[in-house]
Amino acid sequence: MGEFGLIKHLTKDIQPVQPSTKKAVGDDCAVMDFSPIHNSQFTMHNASDVRVLMTTDMLLEGIHFNLEYVPLKHLGYKAAVVNFSDIYAMNGTPTQITVSLGISRRFSVEDIEALYSGIRLACEKYGVDIVGGDTCASMTGLTISITCLGVAAEKDIVYRNGAKLNDLICVSGNLGTAYMGLQLLEREKLVAQADEKAQLQFEGKEYLLERQLKPEARRDILESLRKAGVKPTAMMDVSDGLSSELLHICSQSNVGCCIYEDKLPIDYQAAALAEEMNLNIVTCALNGGEDYELLFTCSLDDYEKLIPIDDLYIIGHITKPEHGCNLIGRNGEEITLKAQGWNAFSRSATKS
C-alpha cells in the first residue's frame, strides 16, 4: 500500500472538530489558527492573521540512516533541517521543535551529545527553539522523532493545491545530488568492507557528500521570492524525488504538467559520478530523494521577476489535467512521470 496509501487510508474520513484546525493531513504541514475569536474562554475577540504550522518526521535506524557512514552530529543536523524544510515549503518560518529520542544501550552519553549538538547547530542557524521532547531507552536501534512548529501570515501560506493552468514550474538548487551522495557512500562502504586499508575515493566529490549528509533548507529562496514580490501558487519541498512531488502538486491542484529534460538542474559532480557508476542521472534527478530543494509553481506574469533570482530554475509549465504529467526528453519524446520516489515504506532505501 505504501506510506502515502496507508496514511490516506487511515486518515481518509477524519473530520476536524476544532475550529482552530484549518488544514489537517495532506500538505507539508498542518495549519492552525489560534486566534482568540475561536475560543469563547479567551478575553480578546479579534481575528488575527497568524497561522501556526506543524510538521513531524520520524527517522529510524536501518531505514532512514546508516550509522556506518553517517556521523551522529550530521544526523542530528539533518533530522532538524528536514522539518524546517517542510515549514519553508508552506512559505512559513520555523519557530520551535520537540525532539524525542529512543536510544539503545550501545550509545554512550557522548554519542547522544554529538547527535544533540547537530540538532542544536541546525536550530541556531535557523533561529529555532528546542522546547521539549522525550528521551527513552530503546531495545533496538536509534529512533529520532522531531515535531516542528512554525508561523506564517494567512495570506502568505502556499499550499500544494494552488497550481493553475500555464503556471511556470520552478525548482531551486539541483536534483539527484543527495541521491548520488548516498550512492557514493554505499560504494565506498563496500570498498572499505572488502579491504580495510583501501583509500576511499571522496576527492572531488565532497559536494555530493555534503548534500547527502548535511542538507540545508532553502530559506534563502523564499527570501529572494519575497524581495522579488513573487508568491508561488503551489509549493512543496523535494524530499521523495521530483516526480513524486510534482504528481502530488498536480493531483491536488487538478492540473497536468510538462517539464523538460534539458531544463533539469543537474550538478556536474553528480553527473560525473552517475556516468562512472553507469546510472542515468536524469532518472536520479527525477526519483532520487532527499534534495530538500523547493519545488513550486508561479504565475506566468512573474516570469521577469523570476529570471534574476539566483539558483532558481524554470523547468516546465502546468497543463490541463487531461494532458497528464510528462517529461519532454532531449529528442522531443514524451515520457509519463511516475512516482518512484524514495519511499521509506515500500523499500529500504534511505529517505527522510
Added chain:
Amino acid sequence: MGEFGLIKHLTKDIQPVQPSTKKAVGDDCAVMDFSPIHNSQFTMHNASDVRVLMTTDMLLEGIHFNLEYVPLKHLGYKAAVVNFSDIYAMNGTPTQITVSLGISRRFSVEDIEALYSGIRLACEKYGVDIVGGDTCASMTGLTISITCLGVAAEKDIVYRNGAKLNDLICVSGNLGTAYMGLQLLEREKLVAQADEKAQLQFEGKEYLLERQLKPEARRDILESLRKAGVKPTAMMDVSDGLSSELLHICSQSNVGCCIYEDKLPIDYQAAALAEEMNLNIVTCALNGGEDYELLFTCSLDDYEKLIPIDDLYIIGHITKPEHGCNLIGRNGEEITLKAQGWNAFSRSATKS
C-alpha cells in the same frame, strides 16, 4: 544518568531566541505565544492571551508496552490519552495531534487500523484533531510518537513551580492502580506461558486492567475546579509515580512537602491484589507509574471549595524547603520521599 538527567544535561544551556517561546523544557508542556505583536510580518499588533501548549511522547515496543497482552486498539487509545493528560496538567485543552508510526513487517494493515482506531477513539472522546504524522517501515518493533498541541488563556496556565508554603497537596482518583494492573497482566502472562489451558484470573480485577490498558485523562477534575472557582498553584500529571512528581513540584517551587500515608487514595482491588502478591501497596502508590491522575497544590483558602469535589483527595501540605519531602506513616514515622518512579530510561518497566 537516567532520563531526566540526560534531558537536563542535553538542554541545560539552551536559550530560546524566538519571542514566541514562553516556556521551553522543564514542565508538562512547552508554552508559546503566537500573538501577532511578536512578529512584525503580521498585520495586526494586539496582544492576545491565547497560549499554545505543546507536548510529545514516544512509545517503543519492549520498553513502554508489551504486545503480548496489550491490544493494539488500547495501545493507540493510551498513546493519545497520555499526551492529552500533559496538556490538562497545564490546565489547558488539547486541540491537535500528529501521529508518527514506525511499523515492522510483522504488522498487517488490519493491525495498524486497530492501533489507529484507538487513537481516533481517544481523539473523538476528547475533541482533538489528528492533523498530520509520518508512517514508515521499521526494522524492528513498533514505534509510536505523538505530539499534541493545546490552548489555554495565559492567566489559566498552571506550571510546576507555583507551590507556596502551606498550600494543600491534592490528587485525583487513586494511585498505584495502573501499576497493579500491570503486575496482574505480567503474572497471568507467566501462567499462560506455563500452561496454555490455564484459566486466567482476571475476575473481580477488571478495574485494574482498565487502569493499565485504557487510562483516561482527568479533564473532569479541571472542570470541577473551574466550577468551584479554584485555580491550582502548581500541577502535574502522575505518569512516573507520586513521589517522583511531588519531588519535581517541590524542587521547581523551592518548597518541601509533607504527605500522609493514611490520606493516600488506594483502590480496594489494588490493595487486595498487592496483599495476594505480597507487595506493599503504599510503595506501589508512591512509585507505581501510569496512573495519569492530576497532582496539584492549592491555596489553603480554597479548602472549603475543594471538599465537595468528587474523586479529589487532600493528601498533605507544602512545607519550607529545609523540611525536605516526607511521608508521615500511619504510626507517625517520617519517611523521606525518593523518586523511584517508572523511569523507562533506567529500567525496562512499562511506563509511558
